[in-house]
Amino acid sequence: MIRSLSFIQLFVILTVGYTGGVLLYRSIPSADFTLLVQLYDQRAVSDGSPSLVYQLLSVLSFYIVAAALALSGRTKWLVMMSGALKSVLFGLSSAYLLADGLKMTVYAGWWFPFQLAATLLVFFCCWTLSPPFYLKQPKKKKFSWRVPVLFAAAGLIVFFADKIVYKLTGG
Template identity: 60%
Template sequence: MVRSLSFLQLFVILAVGYIGGVLLYRGIPDADFSFLVQLYDSRAAQNSSTSLLIQLASFLSFYVVAMILSLSKRTSWFVMLVGALKAVLFGLASAHILAGGVNMLAYSGWWFPFKLLGTFLVIVFCWTLSPPFFTRKTVKRSNNSKLPLMIVGVGLVLFFADKAAYNLLGG
């Protein structure tokens, strides 16, 4: 029951963050969110001229910030905030793409599935770094660093699969 409750909480964070990002985009129509959207994914801001290295750095920045925040007990409370921020940016970028009149086949076949999985991976990564209070070990043991590294590896595979699907669909 505890495991299913935790994954349910992760899906709630994802859904609330996504809806929050969409509402933020719709609630402030005069604001220019293109800079935030470009930080999330430059292709969503209709700027595909960004180099692969900058896109990779933008992708890895969420993992790095979460890892840095998890190193201290004082900042470990903010680790899940990184995952929630990624979900909000996912919703914001999604609303930006749809408002820009993107092809629905490209959106539903390429952008949305890859970004949904990528965002959920960041949330799971944050959860492994700073688990909820009811799943923490009571006995002091060393942290297992294999699972977070494996999640980052899966995220990198997903990142390059996203690039391949983007090029395949004529992006």
């Protein structure tokens, strides 16, 4: 029961963040969200292929920020904010892409599944870095970075799979 509560918590944060990003895009129509979307995924804004280093930094930045926040006891409660920010940017970018005229088949077949998987991996990494209060162990155990690093590695695998599918679809 306890584990299912934490997965429900993660999916609620994902849903609220995604919906918040879409509503942010819809509620301020005159605002130019190009810079925010470009920070999240530069391919969504421009037709050209951005540099691989910039894209890797964009993907890894959420993991790096979450790990940096998890190092201190004073900022550990902000770790899930990194995942929530990725979720909001995911919703904002989705609304931007669909409003900009991206074909629904390309969106549903390429962009959405890979971005959803990447966002979920960031959430799981944040969850292991700073578990909810009801999952914490009462005695001090030495923290292992193995699981968060595995989630970051899985995020890189999803990133490269995304790049391959993007190239195959004509991106």
